Structure formats: C-alpha cells, structure tokens
Amino acid sequence: MYLLKTEQTFDSAHFLSDYQGKCRNLHGHQWRVIVEICGKTLSTDTQTRDMLVDFGDLKHDLKTETDFFDHALIIEKGSLKPTTLTALQEENFKIVELPFRPTAERMASYFYTKMKSHGYTLRRVTVYETPKNCAIYEE
Numbered sequence: 001m002y003l004l005k006t007e008q009t010f011d012s013a014h015f016l017s018d019y020q021g022k023c024r025n026l027h028g029h030q031w032r033v034i035v036e037i038c039g040k041t042l043s044t045d046t047q048t049r050d051m052l053v054d055f056g057d058l059k060h061d062l063k064t065e066t067d068f069f070d071h072a073l074i075i076e077k078g079s080l081k082p083t084t085l086t087a088l089q090e091e092n093f094k095i096v097e098l099p100f101r102p103t104a105e106r107m108a109s110y111f112y113t114k115m116k117s118h119g120y121t122l123r124r125v126t127v128y129e130t131p132k133n134c135a136i137y138e139e
C-alpha cells in the first residue's frame, strides 16, 4: 500500500455557539489541514508513471478547498442574529456559513468529503486548530 501526504494552512476566524468558555468568542486560528491518500497500484501513464498521484495535483486540489476558507469568518448557520449577519455582509467581509459547528472534528470530516469528491482514496484527514490540538477523521 502506498500513502501520500500533503498539507495546507489557512487563516480564519470562528466561534463555537452554545459553548461555555473562551471559544464562544470570535477568535482566529491558523488551521492546518493534512490529507493522507492511499492506493495499491501506481500509475502507468507517461507523465505520472510510478506515482500514486502527482503531488502537484493533490496539493492543488487541497489548496482549492482550503483557500475557500482563507481570511474568512466561518459561521455555523443560524448561530448569529440575522441583523448581525446582515451587518457583517454589508461590510463585505468574507463569510462562510456551514451547516455544522466549526470544530476541528467537523472540519476534518468536511475536508475528507471534499477531497473524496476530487476522486482521491482517503486514508485520513487531520485538522490542527491550534499547534498542539488536532482532530482526525477516517472512514
């Protein structure tokens, strides 16, 4: 079995609604996303011969997904008063609304699904929300 690993980072703000503690406040992280893919057979195509996939393609696809969040405010849908959300949108801030609480666990699962949709066979996705804490999603 071959395993490839790549990572990207992005900077964004979030908060945990319904959380009793400091993380209920709007705060920022440099999120670190590590994707591991696997496969048993290597390519026989001329360009990618003896590669599982080209690192360039893997890196590019992950960057597309992480750039979506870069310098955004990540919000769980319904967690802000409509007037607050409207005011932020009127300021033209980059806002990404998600149908889940933006925890490291959920973000790991999110990137797993997104990378799977690019056609990769995923082993695991690891998301570091802070340098010392990460969540891992596997299937």
Ligand SMILES: Nc1nc2c(c(=O)[nH]1)N=C([C@H](O)[C@H](O)COP(=O)(O)OP(=O)(O)OP(=O)(O)O)CN2
Binding pocket: 016, 023, 027, 102, 103, 104, 105, 129, 130, 133, 135
């Ligand atoms: N299992 C999870 N627990 C927590 C998550 C999470 O995503 N999954 N997230 C948070 C907060 O978002 C917070 O930003 C991270 O918390 P914490 O580790 O306490 O942050 P710090 O690194 O800043 O902690 P210090 O000890 O103050 O340095 C909370 N929990």
Ligand SMILES: [Zn+2]
Binding pocket: 014, 023, 027, 028, 029, 129
């Ligand atoms: Zn946080």
